[in-house]
Amino acid sequence: MTSKWKDCFWGDIATLEYGKPLKDYKDKNGKYPVYGTNGQIGSHDEPLWNNPGIIIGRKGAYRGVHYSNKPFYVIDTAFYLKPKIKDLDLLFAYYELLTHNINSMDSGSAIPTTSRADFxxxxxxxxxxxxxxxxxxxxxxxxxxxxxxxxxxxxLSN
Structure with missing residues (x-):
């Protein structure tokens, strides 16, 4: 069986979309998880992205890669990954992104920021x-x- 793996760049297969500001997500009992740069931080009644997806931290000293298996909201300290191609398994993309040091993609500002161009x-x-x-x-x-x-x-330790 011959496999045809394709050499490309993340910019060829996906875009990083900005999250949006949101208030009142920490104490809410919403249906959808809310993600920031370091993972889930609350919930909300409306999703920003209506599919499962990948969240990538945008600002801060530690910027993680996270996966949501359902629709979610992303605040403005993070990106969400929007596929440009149909043949991209998001869970595969998530695990592949975990192999990269997202924190090394700093834009050079006083607050460490993930650069979309570097991504x-x-x-x-x-x-x-x-x-x-x-x-x-x-x-x-x-x-x-x-x-x-x-x-x-x-x-066992308890």
């Missing part, structure tokens, strides 16, 4: 969609097993 120039070797799905399925199963083991360890 777009990151190389990626993109497998066909079927292989992306196989890889992401394997990694997701492995991650779930780690979470179960962590919970067992936590329960």
């Amino acid at each position: 777009y120039s990151l190389p990626i070797i993109l497998p066909p969609i079927k292989e992306q799905r196989s890889i992401s399925h394997f990694l997701n199963q492995f991650e779930q097993e780690i979470q179960v083991n962590n919970q067992i360890n936590k329960n």
Whole structure:
């Protein structure tokens, strides 16, 4: 079986969209998670993005990569990834992005900021969609097993 993996850049396959300011998300019992630069920070009644997706921290000393398996809201300290191609498995993209040091993409301002231009120039070797799905399925199963083991360890230490 021959595989045709494609050498490209993140800017060829996706854009980073800015989050929007939002008030009253911390104490709300909304249906949709709200993400900032370091992960989920609250909830809201309306999503900004109506699909599962990837959130990438934009401002601050630590800027993480996060995945939401349902629609979500992103505040203005983070980006969300918008695919430009249909053959991009978002879970594969998430795991691939975890291999990069997002914090090294500073724009040079006093407040560390992820540069979209630097992000777009990151190389990626993109497998066909079927292989992306196989890889992401394997990694997701492995991650779930780690979470179960962590919970067992936590329960044993109590």
